[in-house]
Amino acid sequence: MDEMTLAVEHPTWALLLIAAASIAVLMLLIVKVRLHAFFALIIVSLLTALVAGIGVGDVLDVVVGGFSTTVGNVALLIGFGAVLGRLVEASGGAQVLAEKMLRTFGERKAPLALAVASLFYAFPIFLDAGFIVMLPIIYTVARRLGGSFMLYVLPSIGAFLMMHALTPPHPGPTAAATVMGADVGTVLVVALLVGLPTWYLAGYRLGLVLAKRYPDYPVPNLFGEPEVKEKDELPAFGIVVFCLVLPLVLIFFNTLSTTLEADGTLSDESAVFALSQLIGPTPVALLISSLVAMYLLYIRPRRGRGESVGSALSDLTDNALAPVCSIILITGAGGAFGAVLTATGIGESIAGGLDAMGLPVILAGFLVAVAIRVAQGSATVAATTAGSIMAPGVASLGLDGFALATVVVAIVAGSITCSHFNDSGFWLVGRFCGFDTMTTLKTWSVIGTAIGVMAFLLSWVTYALVT
Numbered sequence: 001m002d003e004m005t006l007a008v009e010h011p012t013w014a015l016l017l018i019a020a021a022s023i024a025v026l027m028l029l030i031v032k033v034r035l036h037a038f039f040a041l042i043i044v045s046l047l048t049a050l051v052a053g054i055g056v057g058d059v060l061d062v063v064v065g066g067f068s069t070t071v072g073n074v075a076l077l078i079g080f081g082a083v084l085g086r087l088v089e090a091s092g093g094a095q096v097l098a099e100k101m102l103r104t105f106g107e108r109k110a111p112l113a114l115a116v117a118s119l120f121y122a123f124p125i126f127l128d129a130g131f132i133v134m135l136p137i138i139y140t141v142a143r144r145l146g147g148s149f150m151l152y153v154l155p156s157i158g159a160f161l162m163m164h165a166l167t168p169p170h171p172g173p174t175a176a177a178t179v180m181g182a183d184v185g186t187v188l189v190v191a192l193l194v195g196l197p198t199w200y201l202a203g204y205r206l207g208l209v210l211a212k213r214y215p216d217y218p219v220p221n222l223f224g225e226p227e228v229k230e231k232d233e234l235p236a237f238g239i240v241v242f243c244l245v246l247p248l249v250l251i252f253f254n255t256l257s258t259t260l261e262a263d264g265t266l267s268d269e270s271a272v273f274a275l276s277q278l279i280g281p282t283p284v285a286l287l288i289s290s291l292v293a294m295y296l297l298y299i300r301p302r303r304g305r306g307e308s309v310g311s312a313l314s315d316l317t318d319n320a321l322a323p324v325c326s327i328i329l330i331t332g333a334g335g336a337f338g339a340v341l342t343a344t345g346i347g348e349s350i351a352g353g354l355d356a357m358g359l360p361v362i363l364a365g366f367l368v369a370v371a372i373r374v375a376q377g378s379a380t381v382a383a384t385t386a387g388s389i390m391a392p393g394v395a396s397l398g399l400d401g402f403a404l405a406t407v408v409v410a411i412v413a414g415s416i417t418c419s420h421f422n423d424s425g426f427w428l429v430g431r432f433c434g435f436d437t438m439t440t441l442k443t444w445s446v447i448g449t450a451i452g453v454m455a456f457l458l459s460w461v462t463y464a465l466v467t
Helices: 012-032 037-051 056-090 093-105 107-122 127-145 150-166 171-179 184-211 237-262 271-279 282-304 310-343 346-355 361-376 379-396 401-414 424-432 437-466
Strands: none
Touching: 012 037, 012 310, 012 437, 037 056, 037 310, 056 093, 056 127, 056 237, 056 282, 056 310, 056 424, 093 107, 093 127, 093 237, 107 127, 107 150, 107 184, 127 150, 127 237, 127 424, 150 171, 150 184, 150 401, 150 437, 171 184, 171 379, 171 401, 184 401, 184 437, 237 271, 237 282, 271 282, 282 310, 310 361, 310 424, 361 379, 361 401, 361 437, 379 401, 401 437, 424 437
16 A cells, blocks of 8 residues: 555645644644643544545554554564663663773763763664663763763764764665665765764764753653662673673674675575574564573573572563553654655655755755655655655766765755654653653754754765865
8 A cells, every 4th residue: 555645635835734733733732731642643643644635444544554664663672672771770780881981981071971882882773772772871870970861861862863864784874875876885984974073063062052951850760760789799891791782793793794695795595694684683683682681691690699580580571661662652653643744745745846946966855855854754764765866866967986975965864854743763762761742852853953954064065075
């Protein structure tokens, strides 16, 4: 079923009016009426579908399809990531890492240290899974040093956003590079040249500025009350690092083997390639890492002290999964809202108009990506779709090498801009950080938009220098 053909055709101004009205009603229900975000999103999704002219018989299919697709993509990542994060926190692993980080960098540089660690952790792993695993470490450092939680979490959010939006092997930039015929390695080089200063100014520095608006923001207790371990109960630093790095290694193994298979270096019938496809996908990598962490961080130390681990480990897993069920439902509802807006055709309508306006190709690509991002929420879909729309025009200019890579980076910069209620990341990060809806708009959305705009401007400067 092609969702783009379900709605009655409307002029662009009418589609914009429908989208704006639906967002206004959503804000009214969540902010003023205080209706739970899950109910508000589903209600507004259904009403928007009907107003946009989607047939009554298709409305539920669109809403459920968007919900199930989003939940199918994120539920395993959130679930396994939450368990892994809880194991790191409950075992004292987060305490070990926090103390090591503070001894190495000092208390004053703790926000920078967390942001740099997030940069490395975000490189091969999806934003939602990586951020959830990093959270217990951020929680622990924030509790240890005191002050606002915002001071420690916002710089890390900026790091995850930049890496997810701009750098291969993340799916958005990889797909955009592929459909536009750009070399992925060159795109990675340009993305880092553009992305690192963007992260520092629009992620780290802006995060510190925004944190000052929330001087007493408390640390959430998403995984329950923290427990300070005695020194002899703490796991070894190397074991904790191994448990956190293991999913990165497995995911990178999958990415590398897939790349080698694509260029013919590795056969798709080889045992190495088959193994990478089995253990390297992010959900499986997090499952394996969670099981390894269960043994190394929880079962083995307690057996060594003669403690029972049977029901305790089951209770720990339940405690980790219980709080994230609401987050998964809200995230899925955000996907349903995005699917409805997509079915109205607003993204394609606006993107087609921008593409036909004769703007500079790099500006048109950025604006097309922003339009699709605002309309349907997914950064990956926005990057891929905008890349496909712009590919013929870019090809007609004969761009290649660094020039083509800068256009790709400009497009994926647009894909992270203007996050709002139809973005699953908006709800996921906001709820894990204990933010209400308005706070998420004033932090996550502002940082994401700043990163997108600055990355685009730096890409445009780079494009001007190489053409």
